[in-house]
Amino acid sequence: MPAKGWIEVNELHCKGCELCVQACPQEVMSLDKTRLTPKGYHPVQLHAEGCTGCAICAVVCPEAALTVYRQIESRPVAAAA
Amino acid sequence: MINPLPNTHTQVVYQRPKSLTTAVTHYCPGCTHGVSQRLVAEVLDEMGLREKAIGVASVGCSVFAYNYFDVDFVEAAHGRAPAMATGIKRVFPDRTVFTYQGDGDLASIGMAEVMHAAARGENITIIFINNAIYGMTGGQMAPTTLPGMKTTSSPLGRDIEMTGMPIRMAELLSKMDGSSFVVRRSLHDATNIRKAKKAIRTAFEVQQQGLGFSLVELLSTCPTNWDLTPNEALSFVEEKMIPYFELGDYKVADAVKALKL
Ligand SMILES: Cc1ncc(C[n+]2csc(CCOP(=O)(O)OP(=O)(O)O)c2C)c(N)n1
Ligand code: SF4
Ligand code: SF4
Ligand code: SF4
Numbered sequence: 001m002p003a004k005g006w007i008e009v010n011e012l013h014c015k016g017c018e019l020c021v022q023a024c025p026q027e028v029m030s031l032d033k034t035r036l037t038p039k040g041y042h043p044v045q046l047h048a049e050g051c052t053g054c055a056i057c058a059v060v061c062p063e064a065a066l067t068v069y070r071q072i073e074s075r076p077v078a079a080a081a
Numbered sequence: 082m083i084n085p086l087p088n089t090h091t092q093v094v095y096q097r098p099k100s101l102t103t104a105v106t107h108y109c110p111g112c113t114h115g116v117s118q119r120l121v122a123e124v125l126d127e128m129g130l131r132e133k134a135i136g137v138a139s140v141g142c143s144v145f146a147y148n149y150f151d152v153d154f155v156e157a158a159h160g161r162a163p164a165m166a167t168g169i170k171r172v173f174p175d176r177t178v179f180t181y182q183g184d185g186d187l188a189s190i191g192m193a194e195v196m197h198a199a200a201r202g203e204n205i206t207i208i209f210i211n212n213a214i215y216g217m218t219g220g221q222m223a224p225t226t227l228p229g230m231k232t233t234s235s236p237l238g239r240d241i242e243m244t245g246m247p248i249r250m251a252e253l254l255s256k257m258d259g260s261s262f263v264v265r266r267s268l269h270d271a272t273n274i275r276k277a278k279k280a281i282r283t284a285f286e287v288q289q290q291g292l293g294f295s296l297v298e299l300l301s302t303c304p305t306n307w308d309l310t311p312n313e314a315l316s317f318v319e320e321k322m323i324p325y326f327e328l329g330d331y332k333v334a335d336a337v338k339a340l341k342l
Contacts, residue, residue, distance in 0.1 A: 005094065012103075017111030017311045023271055039105065058095035059271045062115025063106065064122075068095040 004071040005053020009043055013065035016041035020057035020066065026050045029057060098122040100131045102151045107142075111311020113268040113301040114143055117210055118150070120278045121181070124285055125152060134177045135169055137162040139191070141183035142216040160191020163198035166205040177288055179206040184225040185215040188250050192224075195254070195296075202259030202293040206284045209250060209296055212303040213322060220306030224248045227325060232306070247325065251298045255331035261293040263332040267300040269318040273328075283342050292336050300326055 021029045028050045031042040053070030100122035138146040140159035147154035157165040162180035170178040215221040221234040225247045229238040251265040266277035284295035300322050302314035
């Protein structure tokens with residue numbers, strides 16, 4: 001099973017430039033045309049399942065607007081103990 | 082954000098580097114100035130240099146870089162960043178000193194400063210952003226503008242009969258005896274961005290080891306003045322700029338090779 005991931009968009013920094021949209025290998029990103037950021041841009045969003053947490057979107061983002069998370073299957077040792 | 086996947090442990094794969102402030106940049110959407118600054122910040126974080134670094138901003142679109150980096154920063158007069166960095170480094174030899182300069186700043190008005198800093202083998206690092214145009218002032222022709230490229234001061238396209246051919250700074254600086262590490266990279270896709278980051282890291286390692294002048298030239302976009310969308314501008318870098326400004330390692334001194342980074 002491929003890794004599962006998700007992103008968090010900092011809407012103060014995202015300028016809706018779509019560089020991440022084109023770079024995302026899973027094609028799960030798009031601009032949310034129904035909303036505007038405080039600076040007046042359409043923010044990017046995940047519109048479908050399938051994000052793998054590969055962070056390619058974050059590598060190409062000029063505004064460092066993305067935080068990328070990934071699911072780890074096994075529970076951390078501390079929690080298990 | 083709440084983990085949408087229950088019964089799993091969350092790992093942060095990427096987050097904004099600490100060496101960037103939370104300020105919103107004035108860069109146009111999709112301009113890769115933001116990518117290069119983010120890479121420098123990531124490298125400063127990873128090398129633990131945030132408290133040791135002193136940046137020198139240039140004049141151009143990156144003029145407000147001091148607001149975006151959470152490290153000590155000064156602003157130089159147009160083109161003079163390598164001279165200012167020289168003074169800072171000589172007074173504070175154990176600080177990591179870098180300039181961040183555009184092609185108008187470095188290859189036009191600041192040509193003398195960068196050439197002489199390289200000639201002296203000054204132990205500083207230069208991050209050189211080549212977007213083939215003067216971005217800040219409204220898209221005029223730069224020494225790096227491609228033959229035939231339309232700009233506001235070459236509306237019919239750059240005429241090489243009248244203005245000569247674009248200057249390849251990495252190649253030129255590699256010929257100076259004093260330079261130790263001079264490479265060109267591009268910011269047009271994730272693979273190349275990763276290679277650019279590695280080169281920036283090596284450049285800072287060179288300075289840390291006291292090995293002398295290091296410069297990383299980065300091919301960058303100016304969607305606004307090129308009159309292209311941000312993604313079209315990436316294609317312009319790949320298809321039009323790289324054939325003339327070839328990527329590569331133009332100078333890697335033996336002492337740098339010995340670092341085996
Ligand atoms: C002494 C002096 N001459 C001219 C200018 C006008 N000026 C400001 S920025 C610039 C060129 C900027 O181009 P570049 O270095 O390529 O940076 P970019 O904006 O493309 O990032 C010029 C000529 C100035 N500020 N000071
Ligand atoms: S690359 Fe960054 S700024 Fe551009 S749309 Fe994506 S998150 Fe927003
Ligand atoms: S982490 Fe990878 S798969 Fe997920 S949105 Fe970003 S680029 Fe797409
Ligand atoms: S004018 Fe060009 S170089 Fe300057 S911020 Fe806008 S896109 Fe970037």
